[in-house]
Structure formats: C-alpha cells, structure tokens
Amino acid sequence: xxxxxxxxxxxxxxxxxxxxxxxxxxxxxxxxxxxxxxxxxxxxxxxxxxxxxxxxxxxxxxxxxxxxxxxxxxxxxxxxxxxxxxxxxxxxxxxxxxxxxxxxxxxxxxxxxxxxxxxxxxxxxxxxxxxxxxxxxxxxxxxxxxxxxxxxxxxxxxxxxxxxxxxxxxxxxxxxxxxxxxxxxxxxxxxxxxxxxxxxxxxxxxxxxxxxxxxxxxxxxxxxxxxxxxxxxxxxxxxxxxxxxxxxxxxxxxxxxxxxxxxxxxxxxxxxxxxxxxxxxxxxxxxxxxxxxxxxxxxxxxxxxxxxxxxxxxxxxxxxxxxxxxxxxxxxxxxxxxxxxxxxxxxxxxxxxxxxxxxxxxxxxxxxxxxxxxxxxxxxxxxxxxxxxxxxxxxxxxxxxxxxxxxxxxxxxxxxxxxxxxxxxxxxxxxxxxxxxxxxxxxxxxxxxxxxxxxxxxxxxxxxxxxxxxxxxxxxxxxxxxxxxxxxxxxxxxxxxxxxxxxxx
Amino acid sequence: xxxxxxxxxxxxxxxxxxxxxxxxxxxxxxxxxxxxxxxxxxxxxxxxxxxxxxxxxxxxxxxxxxxxxxxxxxxxxxxxxxxxxxxxxxxxxxxxxxxxxxxxxxxxxxxxxxxxxxxxxxxxxxxxxxxxxxxxxxxxxxxxxxxxxxxxxxxxxxxxxxxxxxxxxxx
Ligand code: SF4
Numbered sequence: 001x002x003x004x005x006x007x008x009x010x011x012x013x014x015x016x017x018x019x020x021x022x023x024x025x026x027x028x029x030x031x032x033x034x035x036x037x038x039x040x041x042x043x044x045x046x047x048x049x050x051x052x053x054x055x056x057x058x059x060x061x062x063x064x065x066x067x068x069x070x071x072x073x074x075x076x077x078x079x080x081x082x083x084x085x086x087x088x089x090x091x092x093x094x095x096x097x098x099x100x101x102x103x104x105x106x107x108x109x110x111x112x113x114x115x116x117x118x119x120x121x122x123x124x125x126x127x128x129x130x131x132x133x134x135x136x137x138x139x140x141x142x143x144x145x146x147x148x149x150x151x152x153x154x155x156x157x158x159x160x161x162x163x164x165x166x167x168x169x170x171x172x173x174x175x176x177x178x179x180x181x182x183x184x185x186x187x188x189x190x191x192x193x194x195x196x197x198x199x200x201x202x203x204x205x206x207x208x209x210x211x212x213x214x215x216x217x218x219x220x221x222x223x224x225x226x227x228x229x230x231x232x233x234x235x236x237x238x239x240x241x242x243x244x245x246x247x248x249x250x251x252x253x254x255x256x257x258x259x260x261x262x263x264x265x266x267x268x269x270x271x272x273x274x275x276x277x278x279x280x281x282x283x284x285x286x287x288x289x290x291x292x293x294x295x296x297x298x299x300x301x302x303x304x305x306x307x308x309x310x311x312x313x314x315x316x317x318x319x320x321x322x323x324x325x326x327x328x329x330x331x332x333x334x335x336x337x338x339x340x341x342x343x344x345x346x347x348x349x350x351x352x353x354x355x356x357x358x359x360x361x362x363x364x365x366x367x368x369x370x371x372x373x374x375x376x377x378x379x380x381x382x383x384x385x386x387x388x389x390x391x392x393x394x395x396x397x398x399x400x401x402x403x404x405x406x407x408x409x410x411x412x413x414x415x416x417x418x419x420x421x422x423x424x425x426x427x428x429x430x431x432x433x434x435x436x437x438x439x440x441x442x443x444x445x446x447x448x449x450x451x452x453x454x455x456x457x458x459x460x461x462x463x464x465x466x467x468x469x470x471x472x473x474x475x476x477x478x479x480x481x482x483x484x485x486x487x488x489x490x491x492x493x494x495x496x497x498x499x500x501x502x503x504x505x
Numbered sequence: 506x507x508x509x510x511x512x513x514x515x516x517x518x519x520x521x522x523x524x525x526x527x528x529x530x531x532x533x534x535x536x537x538x539x540x541x542x543x544x545x546x547x548x549x550x551x552x553x554x555x556x557x558x559x560x561x562x563x564x565x566x567x568x569x570x571x572x573x574x575x576x577x578x579x580x581x582x583x584x585x586x587x588x589x590x591x592x593x594x595x596x597x598x599x600x601x602x603x604x605x606x607x608x609x610x611x612x613x614x615x616x617x618x619x620x621x622x623x624x625x626x627x628x629x630x631x632x633x634x635x636x637x638x639x640x641x642x643x644x645x646x647x648x649x650x651x652x653x654x655x656x657x658x659x660x661x662x663x664x665x666x667x668x669x670x671x672x673x674x675x676x
Binding site for chain 1: 556568587601633638
C-alpha cells in the first residue's frame with residue numbers, strides 16, 4: 001500500500017477505532033450497557049482501563065458484531081459492571097490494581113493481580129511507591145463441620161504454570177474451589193506503553209507462549225486495522241497456516257495431557273509424537289518450532305518454500321491417518337470414558353453468560369468461533385466446520401478438540417492448495433501526525449483473543465490491551481469442579497487448559 | 506479390538522521413528538549424558554521444574570523432553586513432583602515479584618547438594634520483560650544459578666546439550 005498519497009489527502013481527525021467504532025458514553029449509557037449485559041442481550045468481550053477512562057468491548061447480535069464503549073472517569077471511579085454481570089468481576093479487580101480506577105458498588109473489592117509485592121500500587125495509574133509487602137488475601141468462606149481446606153500452588157507438581165487453588169472439600173468431594181491468580185503477572189500493560197511497534201510485537205508474541213502465533217496475528221491485525229494496511233494475500237494464507245499448525249500442535253498436546261491425567265499415558269505418548277512432528281515441520285518451514293516472531297504487522301517475515309509445502313502436505317496425510325486411530329483408542333477405552341464422561345460439567349447457561357470461547361464454550365453449546373463470527377481473511381474462503389457438543393463435560397471437551405483437529409487439517413490442506421504467489425509483506429510507513437486506534441479478534445487454539453490498541457502520533461504504542469480467552473474460562477473451572485472429587489481436578493483443569501501467563505499479563 | 510488398535514498404533518508409531526542424522530546425534534548426546542550422570546550421581550538426576558512467571562513457551566519445550574523422540578527418562582534423568590526429591594531446579598521466566606517468595610521457598614526446600622539451571626532468555630536476564638515493575642529479571646538475582654541455557658525458548662536439543670554441559674561440569 002502507498003501511505004504517502006493517502007496522508008496528503010486526509011486531514012488529521014479525532015481518534016476513532018477501526019474496524020469497529022468506539023463511542024464515548026455517559027454514565028447513563030454505561031449503566032444501560034451493563035443492564036443489557038446482565039439480561040444477556042449482548043456479551044462482554046472485554047473490559048479494560050486507562051489512566052482516566054474505562055472501555056468495554058461488546059459482542060452484538062447484529063452488525064457490526066463488535067462495539068466498544070468508553071466511559072470517562074474523572075473522579076477515578078466507574079459504575080461496576082461486575083455488580084450485575086459477574087464475568088466482569090476479575091477484569092474490574094485487575095483494572096483497580098493496575099490503574100487505580102474504582103468499580104463502584106462491586107461486590108468483590110479484593111485485589112486480583114496485585115499481591116502487594118511490586119513496591120508500587122497502581123503502577124499504570126497514579127503510581128504510589130510502597131514498601132514491598134505481602135498482602136493478606138481473604139479466601140471466600142466455606143463453613144461446616146466436616147469441611148477441610150486443601151491449598152495447592154503456586155508451584156505445582158507438574159511442569160505447568162504458577163497459580164494457587166484453594167479447595168474446600170467434604171471428604172473427597174469438592175464443595176468449593178477458589179482460584180488465586182496473578183503469580184505470572186509481568187507488567188505487560190506498562191511494558192507495552194511507549195514501546196515501538198517492533199518491541200510491542202515481540203512482547204505480544206510472549207503473552208502466552210502456546211498461543212504465540214495467535215497473539216502475533218491479533219496484534220498485527222489491530223495495527224493493520226489502525227493504519228489501514230492491506231496485507232498481501234500470500235501473507236494472509238501463510239499466517240492462517242501457522243495459526244492452524246499451532247492449533248493442531250496444542251490440541252494434540254492437550255488431548256494427550258488429559259488422557260495422561262486419567263492415568264492413560266499411552267494416548268499421551270502417541271499424541272506427543274504427532275505434536276513433536278508438527279513442531280519439527282514448523283521449525284523447518286518457518287525457522288522456529290513455536291513459530292514465534294514470524295508474523296509482523298503488514299505480513300510475515302518468512303516465506304514458505306515449495307519443498308516445505310510438500311513436507312507439510314505429507315505431514316497432514318500422516319496426521320489424517322493417525323487421527324482416526326487416536327479417536328478409536330480414546331473412544332473405545334471404557335476405563336478412560338469412565339473418568340471423562342460426566343466429569344467437570346459446565347452448563348450452557350454459564351458459558352453463554354461468560355461468553356466463554358474456545359473448546360470450553362463449544363463443548364457446552366456455544367458455537368462462537370472468531371474465524372466464522374468475525375470471518376477475517378482467509379477463513380471466509382475456506383470450507384470447515386467448527387466443533388460442537390452440548391454435553392459440557394471433560395469428554396465433550398476432548399471430542400470438540402478432535403473435531404477441531406479435523407477442521408484444521410482440512411484448512412491446512414486448502415491453504416497449501418490455494419496459497420497465491422506474491423509478496424509476503426506490505427510496504428507501509430507510519431503516518432506522522434495521527435493518533436490511531438485498532439482492534440482485532442482472533443481465534444487462538446484456546447479461544448478468541450481480543451486486542452485493542454492506540455498508537456501515539458510519534459509512532460509508539462500508547463496503550464495496548466490484550467485479553468486472553470482464559471479470563472472467561474478460569475471462573476467456569478471453579479464451577480466445573482464443584483461436586484466432583486478432588487482427584488478429578490487435574491483432569492478437569494487439563495480439559496480447560498487455561499493460560500496463567502495470558503491471564504496474569 | 507482394543508488390543509488390535511493398540512498394536513496398530515504402536516507399529517505405525519515405530520515406523521515413524523526412522524533415524525535421521527539429527528536423531529543419531531541426539532542419541533549420542535543423550536548417552537554421553539547418561540554415562541556422566543551415572544558416574545557422578547550414581548543412578549539418576551532428579552529435576553524439579555519451577556515456572557517463575559514464564560510465558561510457558563519454555564515449559565512446552567521442557568515438556569517435549571519427555572516425548573518418545575527425546576525420552577529423557579531413558580538416561581536416568583526425570584522430573585519429580587516435589588523439590589524435596591530434586592537434585593536440580595530448572596527455573597524459567599523473568600522471576601515475577603509475585604513468584605519470588607515461592608521460588609526462594611522451593612530452593613530452600615530442595616535438599617543439598619543442589620543445583621539450579623536457568624532456562625530461557627527470560628531466566629537469563631528478564632528477556633523482553635526486562636525493566637518491568639513486576640519482574641526481578643535474572644533468576645541469578647534470587648537464587649544461585651549454576652548454568653544458563655539460553656533461547657526463546659531453547660529447543661529440546663539445546664536443553665539436552667545444556668544438561669550434558671551441566672553434568673560434565675558438576676563438581
Ligand atoms: S525465554 Fe522466551 S519462551 Fe521462555 S519464558 Fe521467556 S519469553 Fe517465554
């Protein structure tokens with residue numbers, strides 16, 4: 001694209017967001033939105049703060065599918081969304097921890113990401129230096145004669161991320177699970193502010209390593225929306241190829257991990273063979289096993305060589321052969337089914353209330369998939385079906401992953417067949433006089449990743465908000481484990497496979 | 506039926522493991538490690554992994570060491586569930602301040618003699634998270650580090666090589 005010509009034609013205007021508009025509402029407008037959320041007329045996609053305003057992204061049932069509303073908070077407070085719409089609660093607590101904006105009337109005012117250890121309060125708002133301490137954290141009470149508590153974490157027994165789980169159990173049965181997260185909080189909001197596009201892209205790629213492609217893509221799409229960059233068709237296909245390889249690798253890893261947590265390690269051994277082969281092919285095609293830093297605003301940094309395309313095609317043939325065998329092994333092993341069927345149930349009402357994405361939502365009857373719902377390129381040109389189930393248990397979350405594996409294989413083949421020739425990156429330059437805003441919603445393997453950013457006129461990021469799908473999945477894990485036995489927690493947890501790092505930022 | 510499926514699966518998986526030059530050098534690396542580890546530690550090396558706020562990219566690759574291609578356990582090196590059973594702590598991430606105490610306590614809970622290997626660029630100097638109010642940066646600022654394995658993330662071969670270098674230099 002040619003930016004120079006555009007720039008002279010257009011006049012600087014007040015910031016607006018692309019491709020979805022952002023509107024400033026007053027208090028009444030904000031409250032009306034909160035009420036409509038509580039009634040289920042629209043869904044909450046994200047809620048985030050800046051030094052003196054809060055923003056809310058909403059999923060609409062009509063066109064445009066996405067809407068962003070803003071409330072100025074000159075007094076450092078805003079009417080709580082979580083008060084009527086619980087999915088917003090943790091997001092509000094995080095806004096208060098980082099920006100110091102107070103959610104008025106919120107029922108849960110405990111800190112969330114701030115454990116008292118940063119040496120500073122409200123690091124992204126009116127900074128207040130403090131002596132580093134360790135805040136007391138009041139867990140919700142579960143009372144009764146036979147109840148006992150089991151604290152787990154932040155260091156877990158497996159090779160997994162840090163987080164704390166507090167179980168209240170009656171004998172073996174879990175009466176309540178309460179999560180305490182934030183241990184992986186790295187201060188990404190603040191690192192992003194003032195970063196150049198290159199540095200911001202690197203940070204975005206490291207929000208959650210298992211979704212590095214999806215995050216890079218979401219960040220790139222938001223920048224491209226803000227600056228109206230036309231990505232070359234070849235790059236669009238190559239990015240989707242990387243995204244689908246990432247999805248495949250993670251789904252195989254997850255299915256293996258879930259079965260392993262049900263003490264069926266054979267399945268994991270075989271799933272991990274597939275996963276490893278995908279990562280090796282990714283490394284030889286794109287130069288990095290996780291395909292980190294391969295996507296950049298404007299296109300991709302590496303091209304796909306014809307021999308790599310052939311190798312990837314051969315790999316899909318092999319996976320297509322392996323998948324039915326793995327499905328049979330999973331489906332025919334009754335001792336495994338005994339563990340997965342009926343375990344960790346999440347209701348359809350709950351996933352809809354939380355607008356829960358990914359396999360967790362789809363296994364409980366919420367069909368949302370950003371590849372279809374937003375329909376970013378190249379997906380409208382590709383034929384595939386998203387996974388679906390209404391069962392809502394661990395078993396369903398495995399089957400939905402199998403569905404998605406089949407879909408991704410189909411997509412990868414279409415991409416390999418149809419990728420056009422041409423450049424892989426757009427020539428574009430930063431205009432020097434505009435503040436720009438962009439947003440994107442991209443389907444990662446775990447669910448939809450939302451990015452909103454504002455670029456300052458001097459070409460650096462002013463604010464970039466990255467919302468991991470886990471924000472709306474973690475709370476449902478607490479619901480899923482209720483009335484299950486403590487020993488089934490690893491199984492339930494793995495079937496969700498929420499991100500700690502992506503959530504904690 | 507199930508038996509048939511299992512055998513079928515096993516057979517096809519084995520044929521996929523055709524030796525490549527990479528696999529051969531890998532096996533060599535692994536056996537060097539086995540010999541040295543046996544000589545110095547008797548039977549085995551027990552590793553406790555601690556995620557001190559990584560992006561989880563490093564964890565994915567550490568995990569891969571357990572798959573059939575790398576199969577770390579055949580060399581007597583295994584991951585254990587508790588620091589009380591560990592010889593080595595494998596630490597990843599830019600040590601978030603929220604994880605500092607947990608890391609210190611995990612280190613304190615590991616019996617002597619003990620070693621720390623810092624995995625990944627974040628664990629080396631904070632990586633891209635360097636300079637954040639929420640991160641300490643290098644693992645070495647919190648616990649003594651015996652070896653760094655660099656990379657973002659280091660791939661499993663690099664991790665294996667690092668483990669060998671570590672065992673070779675162990676006092
Ligand atoms: S070194 Fe790279 S992969 Fe490892 S935790 Fe840091 S950012 Fe993630």
